[in-house]
Amino acid sequence: MHRLITLSFSHYNEKARWALDRFSVPYDEEPYVPLFCSIAVAVATRGRGGTADRTSSRYSTPVLLMDDGRVLTDSTDIMRFAVGSDDSLFLSEEVESLVDHYGDRLGPYTRVLAYWHALRHPGMIEQLAEDNVSRRQAWLFRRLMPLARTNLKRFLNLTEASRDRAMVRVREEFDAAGARLDQNEYLCGDHFTAADLTFAALASPVLCTTPEEGYGAVLPSRDALDTEGRELVEEMRAHPAGQFALRMYAQERRRVLRGG
């Protein structure tokens, strides 16, 4: 069985899970919280990790450890593997470049906004750990959080200026996706593609997409957010591109429920 090492609530990880679930690729998910996920990747890849890029380190998740020994360390590579010879998700160069574009231009900024809000609320990130990983790991994370908080803020460069910049970028991406959707039912025409999957997954942190709506992990509950956080989520959910992302979840995200 393939093993998928995840930062459980992360949107890039959700993109990989969605693709694997959609194409019925069996895998065991090993869900982690921040910091622990990088250690898990370092251990699983014997220190090698993957390739760092503009948005992540060598030890970023998701990582798929395949049962034949191969290791995939990028969500788009995992999506391509899941798709296999079925090319229905990658129909054109336009789809491929949109997948890359959202990976570079949407995912990093929805992540900044999500952490900005999660770390402002006392106890919220610890609650996320409790909702998504084993009790033991959540317990340890809670103990380490007072130290980890500052590192996480520095690693993600969480400042008011970066929050404002992220807000501008996310609105730009939502508006641009909305303009595409004026012409078509999906981002690249009249079929569901990898661009739609990527947009919907990477938009999730600002939509607080729930497991009931199809998200493959637990994000903060909207009720737990303060006014600024709630206004952000309401704005993004009401936006045509936000509505579209939620519709993609309703129509296209087949969850695989695993026992145990």
Ligand SMILES: N[C@@H](CCC(=O)N[C@@H](CS)C(=O)NCC(=O)O)C(=O)O
């Ligand atoms: N390009 C990567 C980005 C993945 C990424 O940024 N993962 C984050 C979670 S949102 C992570 O694991 N960060 C920890 C790290 O980079 O050390 C992909 O699409 O797989």
